[in-house]
Amino acid sequence: MNKNAFYAIKKIATQNYKKLLGTFWLVLAENVLFTLYPLIAGWAINKIISGETLLALSYAIIVLLGWVLGAARRKIDTQVFATIYANLCVKVIMSERKKSTDTSKISARVALSRELISFFEEHLPTLFTTTVSIVGSFCMLLVIEPVVGVASFVGILILWLNLRGFIRANDRLYFRLNNRLEKDVFVIENHDENGTKRHYELTSLFRIAISNKEALGYLIIGIFAFLLFGVAIITLSSQNANAGHIYSVMTYLWTLCISLDDVPRLLQHFSQLKDISSRVSTEISDDL
Template sequence: MIEELFSLKAIFKRYPFRITLTLLLVVSESLLDLLFPLVIGWAVNDLVNSEFKGLVMLGVLGITSLFIGSARRFYDTRLYSGIYSETASRVVSSGRKQGLSVSKISARSSLLTELVEFFEHSISGIFLSLIGVVGALAVIATLNFEIFFACLGLLLLMTTMYFLTGGKQYQYHSHYNQILEQRVDFLSGRTNAAVRSHFLNLMRWNVKLSDIETLNFGIIWLGTIALLIATPLLAIDGAKSVPKVGTILALFIYVLDYSEKVVTLPFFIQQLIRLKEISNRMN
């Protein structure tokens, strides 16, 4: 069946073990990244006491993370190159059986690249962001409960923005891809003015998508700035005793890393919206 071939779920079902292996490497890499601020804080506290155990732990953590990250990237490139070549052939074969024009087959082969590249490049980013957000929240909750609730507020703001604008983004992606599918047929034998009109129409929807994304980014970033300003104030005011320098440093790094990942999550949300439209179109 066609719908079993051309979607994120279908690609995963076709290559479950190979993709699961790279996802396990991504999770391992994400968990190691989550430990860095905590170990840096320990290292600073140890150095204040003229001890070096924390630095040794930081070095071991860095080397382990480097090894796992390099192994994943080495494996990913070979895995997804094979997946794309096999799936692209099925797109062309399916398109021919349906009697689609060369323009649509060509466009869908190009759109398929986005589905495969999502697994290769974006899925790792999503896991890094999600594990980073959940893990950072868990650690921040143990260090300072007031900052934990402030972090939740930023996450709620991001979720609300994309709940309100997700449907509109799907519509804009649909219009954009509809025009893209007609490119080869449209450009054949047309005047320069018609060609220019085609690209202007294509970019019109691209601008609309960019405007929504800019609005979301601006509002979320304002929330991020407020969180970063509040963090050192809450960390000092909420401390029952004089806090250790390393502990405050680790807390601030966790909040900074958390904020960065919350800001990048919208990029993946928009990408998933686009890939949903592509999958529906191809199926």
């Protein structure tokens, strides 16, 4: 993340740390619980098979607890982040008016500044959840099925080494897209039909290019998942594993792949955030 993005995020976090801490404690609790789900579910399956119903029912209690935590987080999130965004909008508008920025750019930057708040409300919890899920699933696989764990590590390492090129392409696309978005109001007020049509056609081309980039990332992860599940099935087929163990391995593997599936979208959000922060970070007031 570039200097402007880091500065903007750090400033918002520092000025609202008490509000943010409450939401992220709930995110942490949710993720610890989700990491334990497959292991507890595998244990519960074996208890069901052996007829120990009361012990198996403990899994249902864990499931309920997860939903209670999720409901509490969603309720608190909206209250916290709606307030922070409202304050940020006012500061951006007042700062831009002092610099005599035209209405087109002020309007666009107010809309774009929403992404800075979305980082805390959506992207940072998703990043945290994705990281915990990937690391947690990998560690659990390494413990309960080492061959699958090692295969997972090799695959993740290969994907990691190819991230830089993906990020650079995203950065270029979001820079060009946001340049177009800042001109929306000006185009509406000053251009004829042909000029307006050309503006929105170019905007749509950038959005399509971003979407295509995301789709390519999903496809690559899908191929990785195919290979990884193949390794797991071959490994488990050669053993005399019980149903609970098979379920735990396959669920941790599925959690790992689903979490990796979030990576292309997260990288795009961060590229967007870097460009937006370079445009609006200087408008974040010290008294936000």
